[in-house]
Amino acid sequence: MLRSLLTCASVLALTAAAGCASSSTPSDTPSSTANGPVELTIATFGKFGYEDLLKQYEQAHPNVKITARVTGQGGPFHQEFLTKLAAGSGLADVQALEEGHLSDFLDKADKFNDLAEIGPKDADASRWLPWKFEAGKSKGGKLIGYGTDVGPLAMCYRKDMFAAAGLPSEPDKVKDLFATWDSYFAAGDTFVQKGGGKAWFDSASQIFNSMVNQLDTGYINKSDDSLAIESNPKIKQAWDKVTGAVTRNQSAKLTAFSNEWNSGFKQGAFATKICPSWMIGVIKEQAGPDNAGKWAVTDAFPEGGGNWGGSYLTVPKQSKHPKEAAELAAWLTAPEQQLAAFKAAGPFPSQVKAIEAPELLATTDAYFGGAKTGEIFANQAKKVTKAQYKGPKDGQIQENVTSPALAAVEQGKSPADGWQQAVDGAKKLVR
Known part of the structure; x- marks a missing residue:
């Protein structure tokens, strides 16, 4: 979904400075199948950076032939995935x-192989950031996916707009503004008063989604997959804070990834942006060269950290070669290969050794004033402490229920009526 929104120019942006080292040579250990060639297929969407890596794997494993299926859009990819899985x-x-x-x-874990059982023994939890590894498990503890990339959250902002409003503008000086959601919205009030009619943030749903994703319990209770939108008071508290900011004119009222939202970057329609690692490339592409040096990024995010984006490699039980498929998936997600994929296409690594690698930490971005983007996002990735349970319909509640309800508030509906719209919509999805 997110990956398909990024053009090649977007994802390459994060690697604009110090180049990453090339990936290590694949292991010479032969595949476990000795009788004839093993034909494997791998299906991805958007930009994973696997083109050269798959060739390397075939060279090191002469009895393995790999066919890659690449889909441009994540939405259709996952719809087809569900259909074929059923x-x-x-x-x-x-x-x-x-x-x-x-x-x-x-919730369909029975249709996937447990990678903890069929995968290489060294592809264990110690490789990954703990929260990334845990998120790939079903409620029953089955590991259905090896983590690929992540989207650690930082905050991007317009230095010139901050300075014009009398706010601190240097990355090391703005961290207090982004320490908590209360301090963030308080700074937004100051900006609105002195910002010359510009908005503080782009979209209410972008802010609200980030806040909800930080909670211990999101829309679905892990114990019984029941709806938590009303029983978890912290969701309503987040709603009140965001919609309160909307009523105080902090929102630019833009729909993310729309043409108007894209134009908003060029026009300076808002001063701050929730900024996962891949957003760096989006900002550069949409804001354009005329705004180079005006945007900055800092390793601060309200309430600590968060994640937006990233993928997994799974091995469905339909595979005729599950062990060989698991070996391929484990190799592609190993530290050396994650660094190579980062260099090739920009996805930020989830492996501990990869995000601690000197070549990644040395990555800078001239568009953002020479910011140490590799180090910034590595630090932010480590701040995430727990993977929130995502039960059935969780993503649909966010995309099809709360986001439209927040847009309605931005267009004039009262926060109370918008909340009722969100609750009613969630109840229709989760019965």
């Missing part, structure tokens, strides 16, 4: 799965 045929040996769609598949 039908019991048609899936690749290795299927990518984006974290925004994860909740639609975790």
Whole structure:
């Protein structure tokens, strides 16, 4: 879903400065199948950076032939994934799965191989950031996916607009403004008063989604997959804070990834942006060269940290070569290969050794004033402490219920009526 929104120019942006080292040579250990060639398929969407890596794997494993299926759009990819999963045929040996769609598949764990059982023994929890590894498990503890990339959250902002409003503008000086959601919205009030009619943030749903994703319990209770939108008071508290900011004119009232939202970057329609690692490329592409040096990024995010984006590699039970498929998926997600994929296409690594690698930490971005983007996002990734449980319909509640309700508030509906719209819509999805 997210990956398909990024053009090649977007994802390459994060690697604009110090180049990453090339990936290590694949292991020379032969595949476990000795009788004839093993034909594997891998299905991905958008830009995973696997083109050269798959060739390297074939060279090191002469008895393995790999066919790659690449789909441009994440939405259609996952719809087809669900259809073929239910039908019991048609899936690749290795299927990518984006974290925004994860909740639609975790309750179907019986249709996936447990990678903890069939995968290489060294592809264990110690490789990954703990929260990334845990998010790939079903409620029953089955590991259905090896983590690929992540989207650690920082805050991007317009230095010139901050300075014009009398706010601190240097990255090391703005961190207090972004320490908590209360301090963030308080700074927004100051900006609105002195910002010359510009908005503080782009979209209410972008802010609200980030706040809800930080909670211990999101829209779905882990114990019984029941709806938590009313029983968890912190969701309503987040709603009140965001919609309160909307009524105080902090929102630019833009729909993310719309043409108007894209134009908003060029026009300076808002001063701050929720900024996962991949958003760096989006800002550069949409704001354009005329705004180079005006945007900055800092390693601060309200209430600590968060994640938006990232994927997994799964091995459906439909695979005729599950062990070989698991070996391929484990290799592609190993630290050396994650660094190579980062260099090739920009997805930020989820492996501990990869995000601690000197070549990644040395990455800078001239568009953002020479910011150490590799170090910033590595630090932010480590701040995430727990993976929130994503039960059935979780993603649909966010995309089809709360986001439209927040847009309605931005267009004049009262926050109370918007909340009721969100609650009613969630109840229709989760019965």
